[in-house]
Amino acid sequence: MPSSSVVLAASAAAAAAVALLSGTAESFGSSAFSGVPLTSSSSAPSSRSRRHYRQQRRSPIRATLEDEDVVLYSDDPDDDCDDDDDNVDPRSTQKTPWKKNARWNSLNPNVKRRIVEEAQERAIRNKKKREPSADKRRRMMMRFKEAQIQKKKDSRVKRPVPFGPDRTPLSDLTVGQEVEGTVISLVNYGAYVDVGSERDGLLHVGQITRDLFVEHPRQVLSPGDVVTVRVARVSPELKKLQLSMLPLPAPLDPDDVSDADPIPLSDIDVNDELWGQIERVTDYGAYVELGAEVEGFLHFMDHPEFGLTPGATPDTYMRPGDRVRVWAADVDEEKGRVRLTANRPEGLPGPRREA
Numbered sequence: 001m002p003s004s005s006v007v008l009a010a011s012a013a014a015a016a017a018v019a020l021l022s023g024t025a026e027s028f029g030s031s032a033f034s035g036v037p038l039t040s041s042s043s044a045p046s047s048r049s050r051r052h053y054r055q056q057r058r059s060p061i062r063a064t065l066e067d068e069d070v071v072l073y074s075d076d077p078d079d080d081c082d083d084d085d086d087n088v089d090p091r092s093t094q095k096t097p098w099k100k101n102a103r104w105n106s107l108n109p110n111v112k113r114r115i116v117e118e119a120q121e122r123a124i125r126n127k128k129k130r131e132p133s134a135d136k137r138r139r140m141m142m143r144f145k146e147a148q149i150q151k152k153k154d155s156r157v158k159r160p161v162p163f164g165p166d167r168t169p170l171s172d173l174t175v176g177q178e179v180e181g182t183v184i185s186l187v188n189y190g191a192y193v194d195v196g197s198e199r200d201g202l203l204h205v206g207q208i209t210r211d212l213f214v215e216h217p218r219q220v221l222s223p224g225d226v227v228t229v230r231v232a233r234v235s236p237e238l239k240k241l242q243l244s245m246l247p248l249p250a251p252l253d254p255d256d257v258s259d260a261d262p263i264p265l266s267d268i269d270v271n272d273e274l275w276g277q278i279e280r281v282t283d284y285g286a287y288v289e290l291g292a293e294v295e296g297f298l299h300f301m302d303h304p305e306f307g308l309t310p311g312a313t314p315d316t317y318m319r320p321g322d323r324v325r326v327w328a329a330d331v332d333e334e335k336g337r338v339r340l341t342a343n344r345p346e347g348l349p350g351p352r353r354e355a
Contacts, residue, residue, distance in 0.1 A: 157184050157224045159194055167198045170236040181243070183225045191217045193229055193243055201241035203229060208245050210320065213282030263292040265333045271345050272328045278320050286318045288326060288340060296338040298326060303342045 104112070128136070160182060161167065173179075181195035190204040208214050208221070221227070233242040268274075276288035276296065285299040300306055300314035309316065327348075330339040 155185070155223055157182060159184070161196055163198075168196050169198055170234055170239065170241060173197060173231050173234050173241070175231055175234065177231045178228060179231065180226060180228055183221050183223055183227060185223060186217045186221065188216065191221050193227065195229065195241075195243070197241060199239050199241050201229065201231075201243040203227075203243045203245065207232065207243070210246060210280040212315070213280075213284070215283070263290065265293055265331055265336065265338065268292060268328050268331050268338065270328055270331060271348055274326050274328060274340070276324060276326060276340075278318055278322045278324060280320055281315045281318050283314065285314060286320075288324065290326075290338070292338065294336050294338060296326065296328070296340040298324070298340040298342060302329070302340070 107115075131139075179195045181193035181201065184192045184194050184200055186192075188205075190202055190207075192200040193203050194200050203217075205214050205217055208217065214220055227245065229243040229245055231241070232244040234240070274290050274296070276290040278286045278298075279289050279295060280287050285297055285302075287295045288298050290296050298318070300318065303314075303317060305317040324342060326340040326342050327345055328338060329341045329345075330337075332338075
């Protein structure tokens with residue numbers, strides 16, 4: 001059934017067409033029977049008359065369309081011939097407004113959480129960029145202190161046996177006794193080892209090994225290592241325990257007079273020629289056993305082979321067990337030190353030649 005708007009459009013168009021045809025017939029009739037002779041100019045109207053004729057043809061339809069607001073076509077399925085359309089509430093025909101959060105509500109919860117976390121991290125980064133330098137230094141210092149505290153906590157080793165009555169008293173330990181222990185902590189001068197006694201034993205850095213020079217215990221040991229140590233000294237009264245990883249010294253031979261009577265430092269003079277055996281090598285030189293009260297120290301720059309091989313370390317030309325000839329370069333009786341040199345002093349007289 002055609003709608004009311006289409007019917008109104010059709011009636012308006014028909015009225016405009018009738019008016020146009022009637023006006024055209026009157027104009028043609030008056031000109032045909034007026035008695036005015038038709039000339040060649042009247043038979044061929046000019047461009048101005050043709051333009052005026054086109055305006056007269058369009059004017060009725062235009063006037064009709066301007067006078068009335070006519071709807072020529074409507075695709076509304078609810079539009080019918082009833083006149084009750086004017087009573088319809090226009091708000092009832094409006095569509096549901098677009099929801100701004102429709103796409104956000106349709107996202108997966110995991111995706112939402114990730115987007116929120118990324119936005120928070122981005123906001124924190126932007127806030128740090130605008131952070132004053134003083135606050136930034138304070139924040140970095142606090143972070144550094146927290147890292148140090150965490151590192152100290154991680155370095156702590158769990159003891160096999162907690163402190164309590166189950167611990168061995170120091171009075172039950174004897175000098176020379178070998179025990180197994182766990183390295184608890186490292187310090188610049190040694191390591192503290194838990195041997196199951198009531199006090200941790202101190203393993204001095206000089207009592208770890210003779211094969212190399214140990215500048216810090218971390219070069220050889222780590223917290224948590226299980227080591228076999230020997231009781232060097234124990235004092236139940238002072239609650240102190242000293243440990244060693246060095247082998248026991250060889251027992252003295254009663255028939256060996258040299259071992260029984262060490263040379264006193266007062267008998268050693270500067271430039272005295274001595275023979276000795278290298279006991280241990282360090283990064284700075286070697287300790288030489290001279291048969292004296294103390295060991296002598298031979299610096300690596302005072303060795304004849306120093307400088308022959310560029311970049312060579314002292315352990316390449318000085319090895320434990322080597323027998324060397326040295327000269328006393330300095331003797332300090334108060335501190336109990338003897339400095340040696342393997343280069344012959346220039347002031348010494350040379351060997352005599354027979355004529």
